Amino acid sequence: xxxxxxxxxxxxxxxxxxxxxxxxxxxxxxxxxxxxxxxxxxxxxxxxxxxxxxxxxxxxxxxxxxxxxxxxxxxxxxxxxxxxxxxxxxxxxxxxxxxxxxxxxxxxxxxxxxxxxxxxxxxxxxxxxxxxxxxxxxxxxxxxxxxxxxxxxxxxxxxxxxxxxxxxxxxxxxxxxxxxxxxxxxxxxxxxxxxxxxxxxxxxxxxxxxxxxxxxxxxxxxxxxxxxxxxxxxxxxxxxxxxxxxxxxxxxxxxxxxxxxxxxxxxxxxxxxxxxxxxxxxxxxxxxxxxxxxxxxxxxxxxxxxxxxxxxxxxxxxxxxxxxxxxxxxxxxxxxxxxxxxxxxxxxxxxxxxxxxxxxxxxxxxxxxxxxxxxxxxxxxxxxxxxxxxxxxxxxxxxxxxxxxxxxxxxxxxxxxxxxxxxxxxxxxxxxxxxxxxxxxxxxxxxxxxxxxxxxxxxxxxxxxxxxxxxxxxxxxxxxxxxxxxxxxxxxxxxxxxxxxxxxxxxxxxxxxxxxxxxxxxxxxxxxxxxxxxxxxxxxxxxxxxxxxxxxxxxxxxxxxxxxxxxxxxxxxxxxxxxxxxxxxxxxxxxxxxxxxxxxxxxxxxxxxxxxxxxxxxxxxxxxxxxxxxxxxxxxxxxxxxxxxxxxxxxxxxxxxxxxxxxxxxxxxxxxxxxxxxxxxxxxxxxxxxxxxxxxxxxxxxxxxxxxxxxxxxxxxxxxxxxxxxxxxxxxxxxxxxxxxxxxxxxxxxxxxxxxxxxxxxxxxxxxxxxxxxxxxxxxxxxxxxxxxxxxxxxxxxxxxxxxxxxxxxxxxxxxxxxxxxxxxxxxxxxxxxxxxxxxxxxxxxxxxxxxxxxxxxxxxxxxxxxxxxxxxxxxxxxxxxxxxxxxxxxxxxxxxxxxxxxxxxxxxxxxxxxxxxxxxxxxxxxxxxxxxxxxxxxxxxxxxxxxxxxxxxxxxxxxxxxxxxxxxxxxxxx
Numbered sequence: 016x017x018x019x020x021x022x023x024x025x026x027x028x029x030x031x032x033x034x035x036x037x038x039x040x041x042x043x044x045x046x047x048x049x050x051x052x053x054x055x056x057x058x059x060x061x062x063x064x065x066x067x068x069x070x071x072x073x074x075x076x077x078x079x080x081x082x083x084x085x086x087x088x089x090x091x092x093x094x095x096x097x098x099x100x101x102x103x104x105x106x107x108x109x110x111x112x113x114x115x116x117x118x119x120x121x122x123x124x125x126x127x128x129x130x131x132x133x134x135x136x137x138x139x140x141x142x143x144x145x146x147x148x149x150x151x152x153x154x155x156x157x158x159x160x161x162x163x164x165x166x167x168x169x170x171x172x173x174x175x176x177x178x179x180x181x182x183x184x185x186x187x188x189x190x191x192x193x194x195x196x197x198x199x200x201x202x203x204x205x206x207x208x209x210x211x212x213x214x215x216x217x218x219x220x221x222x223x224x225x226x227x228x229x230x231x232x233x234x235x236x237x238x239x240x241x242x243x244x245x246x247x248x249x250x251x252x253x254x255x256x257x258x259x260x261x262x263x264x265x266x267x268x269x270x271x272x273x274x275x276x277x278x279x280x281x282x283x284x285x286x287x288x289x290x291x292x293x294x295x296x297x298x299x300x301x302x303x304x305x306x307x308x309x310x311x312x313x314x315x316x317x318x319x320x321x322x323x324x325x326x327x328x329x330x331x332x333x334x335x336x337x338x339x340x341x342x343x344x345x346x347x348x349x350x351x352x353x354x355x356x357x358x359x360x361x362x363x364x365x366x367x368x369x370x371x372x373x374x375x376x377x378x379x380x381x382x383x384x385x386x387x388x389x390x391x392x393x394x395x396x397x398x399x400x401x402x403x404x405x406x407x408x409x410x411x412x413x414x415x416x417x418x419x420x421x422x423x424x425x426x427x428x429x430x431x432x433x434x435x436x437x438x439x440x441x442x443x444x445x446x447x448x449x450x451x452x453x454x455x456x457x458x459x460x461x462x463x464x465x466x467x468x469x470x471x472x473x474x475x476x477x478x479x480x481x482x483x484x485x486x487x488x489x490x491x492x493x494x495x496x497x498x499x500x501x502x503x504x505x506x507x508x509x510x511x512x513x514x515x516x517x518x519x520x521x522x523x524x525x526x527x528x529x530x531x532x533x534x535x536x537x538x539x540x541x542x543x544x545x546x547x548x549x550x551x552x553x554x555x556x557x558x559x560x561x562x563x564x565x566x567x568x569x570x571x572x573x574x575x576x577x578x579x580x581x582x583x584x585x586x587x588x589x590x591x592x593x594x595x596x597x598x599x600x601x602x603x604x605x606x607x608x609x610x611x612x613x614x615x616x617x618x619x620x621x622x623x624x625x626x627x628x629x630x631x632x633x634x635x636x637x638x639x640x641x642x643x644x645x646x647x648x649x650x651x652x653x654x655x656x657x658x659x660x661x662x663x664x665x666x667x668x669x670x671x672x673x674x675x676x677x678x679x680x681x682x683x684x685x686x687x688x689x690x691x692x693x694x695x696x697x698x699x700x701x702x703x704x705x706x707x708x709x710x711x712x713x714x715x716x717x718x719x720x721x722x723x724x725x726x727x728x729x730x731x732x733x734x735x736x737x738x739x740x741x742x743x744x745x746x747x748x749x750x751x752x753x754x755x756x757x758x759x760x761x762x763x764x765x766x767x768x769x770x771x772x773x774x775x776x777x778x779x780x781x782x783x784x785x786x787x788x789x790x791x792x793x794x795x796x797x798x799x800x801x802x803x804x805x806x807x808x809x810x811x812x813x814x815x816x817x818x819x820x821x822x823x824x825x826x827x828x829x830x831x832x833x834x835x836x837x838x839x840x841x842x843x844x845x846x847x848x849x850x851x852x853x854x855x856x857x858x859x860x861x862x863x864x865x866x867x868x869x870x871x872x873x874x875x876x877x878x879x880x881x882x883x884x885x886x887x888x889x890x891x892x893x894x895x896x897x898x899x900x901x902x903x904x905x906x907x908x909x910x911x912x913x914x915x916x917x918x919x920x921x922x923x924x925x926x927x928x929x930x931x932x933x934x935x936x937x938x939x940x941x942x943x944x945x946x947x948x949x950x951x952x953x954x955x956x957x958x959x960x961x962x963x964x965x966x967x968x969x970x971x972x973x974x975x976x977x978x979x980x981x982x983x984x985x986x987x988x989x990x
Contacts, residue, residue: 159204
């Protein structure tokens with residue numbers, strides 16, 4: 016690809032840039048393994064391997080053709096489901112006769128780069144792969160064992176551009192994932208990378224991958240190895256070079272000095288010359304020597320070549336159309352470039368005609384370093400066994416400090432990383448040499464630091480110079496115990512210090528955790544973190560509802576509930592976890608955002624946001640259970656107050672334990688005696704679901720009943736005041752059932768019930784004479800009953816009363832002789848009533864409401880005597896006037912002109928004269944008349960209707976043979 020050329024930019028731990036910083040899109044930094052993130056430089060007996068290949072090649076291949084020609088997919092895996100693939104073979108060194116079976120992988124990083132697509136996801140087609148979806152953030156890796164896994168780059172690993180223009184770095188993208196565990200488990204052999212997000216065509220496309228593996232072997236020489244990655248975009252036509260110093264290593268004190276470099280870059284062109292790579296000859300001299308390797312030249316360093324030590328690749332091409340991957344030694348005959356004891360150097364890079372991105376650099380320096388060992392282990396129990404570890408346990412660990420080299424160490428410092436999920440408890444230290452300069456350990460922000468001080472040269476290699484014993488407590492938090500991909504808690508650490516000879520920082524020393532005591536790797540040290548395998552299965556079921564062995568989450572709701580809210584998983588998985596119905600995630604995969612179907616036959620996948628390549632597979636099961644509380648029945652009136660309570664589980668196949676809140680925790684006892692009062696018990700089944708049970712033990716026979724007959728017995732009042740009073744009293748709130756049964760005085764059956772009485776006094780009036788049984792029962796089944804006789808005299812009452820009516824007048828004055836009078840009986844009383852009327856003229860009657868008339872004028876006394884069968888006697892007397900004048904005033908009228916009751920005027924007889932006055936309520940005269948023939952007041956004043964309401968009247972009248980009489984009162988005007 017012919018284009019303008021920029022500046023090659025290259026980064027190390029202590030890179031100091033003098034120019035062209037703007038082209039560094041992602042700064043280069045040391046890459047550490049997730050298994051030991053504090054170890055950024057590997058000071059080991061071992062080496063690194065860099066392998067890789069291209070997934071695009073020329074349709075018409077030529078060693079010197081550039082990628083502006085037609086590129087097509089490489090596909091070597093024989094899998095019809097992949098659209099492109101290439102492979103490279105990983106092989107460990109047998110330096111010094113090293114047995115490669117004893118090599119231990121410490122770090123493996125997978126990188127891929129390309130140009131062509133401008134979005135992360137896109138579709139391509141080839142052969143049987145129709146509409147194949149590719150993703151720039153994903154690659155599929157197949158190892159020597161045949162295991163295949165799809166890996167996804169995180170958001171910031173490393174850089175993705177979205178355009179082919181200069182601001183988007185011409186569309187060059189780079190991805191990264193750590194594959195340490197995958198390579199550890201797969202070992203040496205052929206690795207194939209498939210479905211890399213590249214596209215075929217002629218627009219200067221490229222696409223390929225590389226993988227760096229750092230490993231150790233006890234038979235190999237000491238090296239200081241650092242892996243750097245970043246994103247340095249280079250494009251330009253101006254001749255320029257850049258000097259980059261590095262420091263922090265120490266070459267051997269004597270003998271040949273060797274340094275090996277690994278470089279991976281993208282889009283370097285085979286036919287674009289002018290880029291170079293130089294190293295300073297002697298530190299600080301300012302003289303630089305250009306470098307090259309077997310696959311390139313000093314004037315075209317990045318030329319689409321892959322030179323990685325002769326390992327097998329498929330395809331094995333010279334022209335890799337944009338992929339540059341190389342390992343080479345710095346030429347240092349007679350130590351002309353790097354001297355003994357040297358601790359730093361400088362590189363210089365430049366170009367005058369190429370464009371590319373550098374994303375990975377590895378350095379390995381044969382070093383003369385102090386050799387300190389920290390032996391990290393779990394303290395055995397009294398029987399010499401490693402104890403089982405469960406949630407909430409306290410675990411003691413120790414680190415023994417040794418100096419295995421012949422250089423004393425100054426200011427040694429032990430750093431122990433305590434992961435989230437382990438709580439630091441305490442630490443104690445001990446020295447086994449005099450005049451130690453160390454300090455007490457301190458814990459802060461998840462790191463336990465012990466300033467060991469100066470470490471002398473020991474008397475023997477096995478001498479322990481110091482030791483720290485510390486304790487941690489295992490968490491009980493569910494989401495920390497349900498580790499993604501089943502990882503245990505990782506306790507890692509390292510030792511740093513100063514080389515007493517050079518005064519420089521020694522290489523970070525990882526902690527030893529044991530030795531390979533079997534096979535051909537006898538006594539080979541094993542370095543790495545201590546893994547605390549926590550036996551959390553039972554705890555997870557009981558406290559978290561998660562069956563780890565079967566990957567089942569217990570949902571404490573019945574299966575009839577069709578969905579489960581995502582919030583129920585918050586305690587099990589980290590914040591930001593996403594939930595799917597399949598993995599790897601594809602177009603047909605369903606993501607659940609708020610709720611998951613409650614389907615016990617479905618498998619689900621929880622994918623943490625910080626580790627998308629490690630899903631947690633799980634299923635659901637219902638942990639819901641029903642309980643029945645059975646309280647012992649006891650005889651009423653007993654002296655024993657404790658009652659036996661039994662909890663019956665209706666789900667017999669799931670064990671249930673009970674916490675009686677007595678400080679003893681959960682027990683298997685499903686019954687216990689309780690005293691009177693309210694109680695709480697917590698029930699929990701073996702699936703981790705729990706219920707709070709509340710119940711109450713009521714006192715036995717703890718209520719009283721008082722039954723009374725109330726009323727004026729033997730007095731015969733005018734009205735019935737008899738009632739049956741039932742008073743219920745209890746020490747506790749309760750509900751009572753009342754039954755009244757018996758036979759009335761007439762011989763009829765009587766039955767009355769009330770099932771919802773509370774404490775209090777109740778009166779029952781709807782009951783007559785008879786013989787009754789009254790029974791009151793509480794909710795415990797205890798009852799009290801009493802027989803009661805209600806006699807006639809208990810309820811006897813009597814009132815005598817009557818009125819009379821005639822066609823002319825109604826009890827307002829005298830009536831005329833021989834006028835028919837109706838005497839209306841208004842008497843009431845209990846029992847059977849007998850009546851005797853005395854009309855005052857010698858005539859008697861026993862009728863209820865008799866009719867009578869008088870032949871002679873006069874005043875007559877009417878007497879009504881009433882006898883009841885209940886023994887009561889009442890009498891009432893009234894005077895009736897027969898003959899003579901009479902006048903009656905109406906009490907209301909309605910002047911609505913309907914011809915009835917339209918006027919207000921007195922009704923009279925035998926009256927000679929009268930005067931009528933009508934007043935309103937304030938005394939204003941509304942009407943006056945002195946005519947016997949007047950119609951009366953029509954309800955108006957001066958032609959205006961008066962308001963309805965109450966008005967007053969006064970009548971003054973005179974009859975022959977009598978004096979003037981005056982009557983007054985009130986009446987209603989109705990409208």
